Amino acid sequence: MRVLVVGGTADGRKLATELHRLGFDVIYSIAGIVRKATVPCLSISGGFTQFGGLARYLTDNKITHVIDATHPFAQTMSNTIATVTKALSVTAIRFHRKAWLKTAQDNWIEVDDWPSLIEQVAQHDSLFITAGQVSQQVINALSTQSKQVLLRTAMPAKIILPANVTWLKAIGPFHLEDEKQLLATYHIDAVISKNSGGDATYAKIEAAASANIPVYQFKRPDLQALTYQFDDAANCIALLQSSLTLSESADTPNTRVIEQKMKFDYIHDPSLIENESFRQIRTLTDLEHLSIEAQQVVMRVVHSVGIPAVATQVKFSENACESGIVALKKGAPILCDVEMVKQGITKRMIKTDPYCFLNAQGVPERAKETGETRTMAALTAWLPYLEGSVVVIGNAPTALFRLLEMIDQGAPKPALIIGMPVGFVGAAESKQALWDLHQTLGIECITLLGREGGSAVSSASCNALLRCIKGELY
Structure with missing residues (x-):
C-alpha cells in the first residue's frame, strides 16, 4: 500500500x-x-x-x-x-x-457566487473580505459601492487595490478577541466569508455574531x-x-x-458506516432552518427509512425537543405502544426500562370484550405514568387516536408525544390529527406526516433526543 x-x-x-x-x-x-x-x-x-x-x-x-x-x-x-x-x-x-453550522446567534446570508453577493452587499459601508483571493472585477465593484473595504489574505493580493481598500496579510489560527477588535477598529458592518469549517478561522464568525454583524457566507461547491x-x-x-x-x-x-x-x-x-450515512443525509437534506436537536431527530428518521424526502414531513411543535429532553433528563417514564418500539430505545442511555402494557394482564381480554385493538386497551394502564412522560407511538394509529381522546377528556398530559404510526388505515389521519390539535390540547409533539413511520422511526426519534443529552451529535 x-x-x-x-x-x-x-x-x-x-x-x-x-x-x-x-x-x-x-x-x-x-x-x-x-x-x-x-x-x-x-x-x-x-x-x-x-x-x-x-x-x-x-x-x-x-x-x-x-x-x-x-x-x-x-x-x-x-x-x-x-x-x-x-x-x-x-x-x-x-x-x-465539517462545514460550520449556523447557530441561533448567527446572521448569515448564504450566497452561491460573487455577482449575487455584490448585489446583496450594496447596502453596507464597510466590508471585511476574508474569502481568499478575489478578482480585479470583484474588488472594483465592491470598492465602488462601499466606503471602505478590508481585504485579508494569506498571500499578497494579486490585484491593483483601489484607494479605499486596505489589505492585511494574515494566516490563521485567529483568536476571538483579536477578531472583535479588528471589526471594531475598521467599523465593519458586513463580513464576506467562505464556509471553510474548522477552528482556525471560526473566530471571525463568532466575532460577527457577538456584534450582530451579518456574514455573507459562500456555500461549499458541489464536488464529484x-x-x-x-x-x-x-x-x-x-x-x-x-x-x-x-x-x-x-x-x-x-x-x-x-x-x-x-x-x-x-x-x-460500523463507525465508518454510521458516519458516512449521516454525512450523506446532511448532504441530501436541508436542515439548516431547524435547531440542532431537531436536526438530529430528522436525520435519525431519514436514516431509519432510507428516504431523504421524508425530512420535510417531520413536524415539531414549538418546544417539542426542549420539553422531551428536559423530561428524559429527569428520568421521566417512556411509554411505548408496542414491544418493538420499547426494544428500539437505546438502553444504555436511560435509567429505567420503557413501559409497554400490550401484553399486560387483562389487556387482551379487555380488548376482546370491547372490540378494540390491544394497543387501545393498553392505554388504560398508562394513566398513572402519563403526567410528564415521553410517549412513543410507532405502530398503532388507534393508540394515537385514543391518547388524543383521553387528553381531550382530561387525562394527564405527557411532556412529549412522538407519534409516528405506520400504515394505510388511520396512520396518516392519526398523525394529522395530532399535528392539527396539539396547540388546542396544549401538548408538545414530534410527528411524521403521511403513511411512513414505524417502530424503528419512532424509537430512533426518541434515541436522537437521548443522544443530544449525551452530546452524541452528527
Whole structure:
C-alpha cells in the first residue's frame, strides 16, 4: 500500500504526519503557495503538472490510495482526484472538515457566487473580505459601492487595490478577541466569508455574531462524489488500516482463492458506516432552518427509512425537543405502544426500562370484550405514568387516536408525544390529527406526516433526543 495525501490544509498535514508515524508509506503533496510542507514523510510541492499530470504520477509511483485533504473550496483539484482515481481504479478518500453550522446567534446570508453577493452587499459601508483571493472585477465593484473595504489574505493580493481598500496579510489560527477588535477598529458592518469549517478561522464568525454583524457566507461547491468521504482523520486511518489488514491477509492460500472468486469494495467498520450515512443525509437534506436537536431527530428518521424526502414531513411543535429532553433528563417514564418500539430505545442511555402494557394482564381480554385493538386497551394502564412522560407511538394509529381522546377528556398530559404510526388505515389521519390539535390540547409533539413511520422511526426519534443529552451529535 502506498498513500498519497493531497494537502493544502492543516488537517491534511496532520493526517500525513500521523500516517507516517503509524508506519504507512505516505507521500504528502502541497501546492506550496502559502506554506512549505513540514511533514516527516516524503513531500512534493508545486502540483502534478511537473510530473505529467496526476494520472501519470499515480501510475509511476504505484499509488494505491489517494486522500483528498484539500481545501473544501478547491473544486478543480477535488474533481480531478475523483475523475483520475476512478479511471485508474485507485481507492480515493475525501477528508474535508465539517462545514460550520449556523447557530441561533448567527446572521448569515448564504450566497452561491460573487455577482449575487455584490448585489446583496450594496447596502453596507464597510466590508471585511476574508474569502481568499478575489478578482480585479470583484474588488472594483465592491470598492465602488462601499466606503471602505478590508481585504485579508494569506498571500499578497494579486490585484491593483483601489484607494479605499486596505489589505492585511494574515494566516490563521485567529483568536476571538483579536477578531472583535479588528471589526471594531475598521467599523465593519458586513463580513464576506467562505464556509471553510474548522477552528482556525471560526473566530471571525463568532466575532460577527457577538456584534450582530451579518456574514455573507459562500456555500461549499458541489464536488464529484467519492465512495469514501469523511470529516475526521480517525475514520480515514481506520479505513486504511482495514484495507492494509485485508491486503496482508490475502497472502494466505484460502484468502487468495476467495479474492479470486469474489471481491467487493465496501465499508465494514460500523463507525465508518454510521458516519458516512449521516454525512450523506446532511448532504441530501436541508436542515439548516431547524435547531440542532431537531436536526438530529430528522436525520435519525431519514436514516431509519432510507428516504431523504421524508425530512420535510417531520413536524415539531414549538418546544417539542426542549420539553422531551428536559423530561428524559429527569428520568421521566417512556411509554411505548408496542414491544418493538420499547426494544428500539437505546438502553444504555436511560435509567429505567420503557413501559409497554400490550401484553399486560387483562389487556387482551379487555380488548376482546370491547372490540378494540390491544394497543387501545393498553392505554388504560398508562394513566398513572402519563403526567410528564415521553410517549412513543410507532405502530398503532388507534393508540394515537385514543391518547388524543383521553387528553381531550382530561387525562394527564405527557411532556412529549412522538407519534409516528405506520400504515394505510388511520396512520396518516392519526398523525394529522395530532399535528392539527396539539396547540388546542396544549401538548408538545414530534410527528411524521403521511403513511411512513414505524417502530424503528419512532424509537430512533426518541434515541436522537437521548443522544443530544449525551452530546452524541452528527
